[in-house]
Amino acid sequence: MIASIRTLTVALAALVVAGVAVAAVPAATGLGAAERVTLLSMREEEKLAHDVYVALAAETGLSIFTRIAASETRHEQAVERALAAYGVADPxxxxxxxxxxxxRFQELYDELVAQGSRSVAAALAVGVRIETLDIADLRAAIEQTDESRLDRVYASLLAGSRQHLRAFQAASTGDVAGHPAPEASARRGPRWSR
Known part of the structure; x- marks a missing residue:
């Protein structure tokens, strides 16, 4: 089970507050230590979603992964702009x-791609898992920050993640025009039928 990014954020923030140096957490105007750690984690979390969806699009041939990966690119860019605005280096x-x-994110990527490569149903379940985690972490990030810019970025990412979650859930049940439920798809060669 994926541990929440929130746990990582709290642990790293505690180290920063205690005066322990944490790599890749430079000082940034306007951000507290916990906000910096959360922003850095969000950068990798958005990259994780994008990269897993790119891999699963190649594996399954399902257009849902291609479309949502494109959206995740925009999510990454939004977080990159926030990092730049606060003078934080992009990890x-x-x-x-x-x-x-x-x-940690490398291991999550490897785990999720391996899980999603088992079947179409497993790939869609990975999408649901990623978006569910993202939603929880974004809610926590919104509660944590006092920065209006970060509030706007996180709220936008949250809205996108909710849409992605609904899309993956619909695809998982076959509630998508022209697409059968994953169980109805048979594996053929390196890809599953669409």
């Missing part, structure tokens, strides 16, 4: 799809 800058600066 994922220069990392290719499927590669992460933190071991």
């Amino acid at each position: 994922a800058d220069g990392y290719a799809v499927g590669a992460f600066p933190s071991q």
